[in-house]
Amino acid sequence: xxxxxxxxxxxxxxxxxxxxxxxxxxxxxxxxxxxxxxxxxxxxxxxxxxxxxxxxxxxxxxxxxxxxxxxxxxxxxxxxxxxxxxxxxxxxxxxxxxxxxxxxxxxxxxxxxxxxxxxxxxxxxxxxxxxxxxxxxxxxxxxxxxxxxxxxxxxxxxxxxxxxxxxxxxxxxxxx
Amino acid sequence: xxxxxxxxxxxxxxxxxxxxxxxxxxxxxxxxxxxxxxxxxxxxxxxxxxxxxxxxxxxxxxxxxxxxxxxxxxxxxxxxxxxxxxxxxxxxxxxxxxxxxxxxxxxxxxxxxxxxxxxxxxxxxxxxxxxxxxxxxxxxxxxxxxxxxxxxxxxxxxxxxxxxxxxxxxxxxxxxxxxxxxxxxxxxxxxxxxxxxxxxxxxxxxxxxxxxxxxxxxxxxxxxxxxxxxxxxxxxxxxxxxxxxxxxxxxxxxxxxxxxxxxxxxxxxxxxxxxxxxxxxxx
Numbered sequence: 001x002x003x004x005x006x007x008x009x010x011x012x013x014x015x016x017x018x019x020x021x022x023x024x025x026x027x028x029x030x031x032x033x034x035x036x037x038x039x040x041x042x043x044x045x046x047x048x049x050x051x052x053x054x055x056x057x058x059x060x061x062x063x064x065x066x067x068x069x070x071x072x073x074x075x076x077x078x079x080x081x082x083x084x085x086x087x088x089x090x091x092x093x094x095x096x097x098x099x100x101x102x103x104x105x106x107x108x109x110x111x112x113x114x115x116x117x118x119x120x121x122x123x124x125x126x127x128x129x130x131x132x133x134x135x136x137x138x139x140x141x142x143x144x145x146x147x148x149x150x151x152x153x154x155x156x157x158x159x160x161x162x163x164x165x166x167x168x169x170x171x172x173x174x175x176x
Numbered sequence: 177x178x179x180x181x182x183x184x185x186x187x188x189x190x191x192x193x194x195x196x197x198x199x200x201x202x203x204x205x206x207x208x209x210x211x212x213x214x215x216x217x218x219x220x221x222x223x224x225x226x227x228x229x230x231x232x233x234x235x236x237x238x239x240x241x242x243x244x245x246x247x248x249x250x251x252x253x254x255x256x257x258x259x260x261x262x263x264x265x266x267x268x269x270x271x272x273x274x275x276x277x278x279x280x281x282x283x284x285x286x287x288x289x290x291x292x293x294x295x296x297x298x299x300x301x302x303x304x305x306x307x308x309x310x311x312x313x314x315x316x317x318x319x320x321x322x323x324x325x326x327x328x329x330x331x332x333x334x335x336x337x338x339x340x341x342x343x344x345x346x347x348x349x350x351x352x353x354x355x356x357x358x359x360x361x362x363x364x365x366x367x368x369x370x371x372x373x374x375x376x377x378x379x380x381x382x383x384x385x386x387x388x389x390x391x392x393x394x395x396x397x398x399x400x401x402x403x404x405x406x407x408x409x410x411x412x413x414x415x416x417x418x419x420x421x422x423x424x425x426x427x428x429x430x431x432x433x434x435x436x437x438x439x440x441x442x443x444x445x446x447x448x449x450x451x452x453x454x455x456x457x458x459x
Contacts, residue, residue: 014355027343031343097354
């Protein structure tokens with residue numbers, strides 16, 4: 001990644017897609033979330049109080065307090081995704097880059113996940129950049145949309161809806 | 177029972193048994209702590225491949241009649257470890273193939289060289305002891321012991337200092353990379369440390385059995401424990417315990433050291449697998 005002025009390395013959090021290795025990884029929730037603090041460590045080898053507090057805060061924020069000492073591989077898909085989101089929060093508060101955050105989740109968990117992300121965006125002023133195949137959700141939650149396909153579109157949600165003039169894109173956006 | 181205890185007590189008085197125990201414990205400690213990372217990163221076979229490389233290097237050292245073969249073997253193995261991890265990053269199949277290629281190649285060339293320029297009259301004995309480490313652990317010189325002690329301390333120190341970074345890189349390389357950790361650098365570090373461990377462990381169990389020392393304790397611990405830290409600590413304890421018992425048993429029963437240790441490791445793995453099952457059923 002190339003960083004331009006005004007945005008430091010420690011400013012971006014990243015939620016990658018899950019890998020096969022992670023699914024049976026013996027690590028506690030706490031250990032994984034703490035590893036998100038790595039970029040603020042510099043040359044220090046061990047985590048200090050500050051990092052532990054930050055990790056606890058992120059765990060709390062994602063509603064994982066009760067699962068803190070649980071093993072990652074025993075969690076459900078949605079819980080695992082929230083752990084990874086908590087880790088991304090430790091890495092950065094300003095911008096989160098989410099790569100298919102709801103891939104493989106069932107509809108209810110997907111809805112929870114989206115509302116959690118929406119909340120981060122509105123209440124914590126975190127900029128969310130989300131890569132998604134879920135166009136309905138994108139239309140529902142996003143301010144700006146970059147659509148890559150036969151033609152490339154970039155603009156606000158309203159412009160996107162007007163341009164495409166396709167009612168089925170908007171379906172998800174009108175039920176609330 | 178007391179007879180065996182007496183026999184073991186008597187053997188403990190000999191310096192060569194003491195050396196074997198010290199080196200054995202240190203080597204098993206080092207090999208087990210990185211085992212967890214290797215298993216999780218799907219690198220189990222790299223250890224196996226590298227041990228064959230170390231065999232080839234050992235053959236060259238023997239033919240050159242070097243008095244201390246450690247530096248040469250260490251250099252060659254480290255270079256191969258770096259090369260293997262480099263290619264392993266591109267695609268899975270390529271990585272597998274290159275490991276197979278290098279390891280079998282080194283094995284063949286090593287044996288060939290040993291036959292062409294026999295270092296002693298007893299080639300098959302030499303080969304057997306490098307492959308299965310039958311007696312080398314019991315014939316250590318004080319220099320070997322110090323070398324092993326120093327290298328083990330370095331390996332342990334590196335692991336402890338970089339513990340958190342190694343965890344981050346093992347769990348999620350792309351996240352670590354994206355948030356500014358130099359994942360490739362740490363992969364390289366892991367590769368070098370593995371090479372050192374393998375060269376060390378050749379003395380204990382021989383090059384064919386090293387992977388067992390690296391993988392079994394980690395796999396056993398993973399059956400039962402649930403956090404990275406507890407798995408690491410448990411595999412270290414298991415590995416040290418197994419080697420200790422294995423060495424004593426082999427001395428008492430006059431069996432080959434390496435295979436006795438691995439046999440103990442296998443038994444412990446089966447016990448832990450059963451424990452894991454019981455635990456899963458209960459919860």
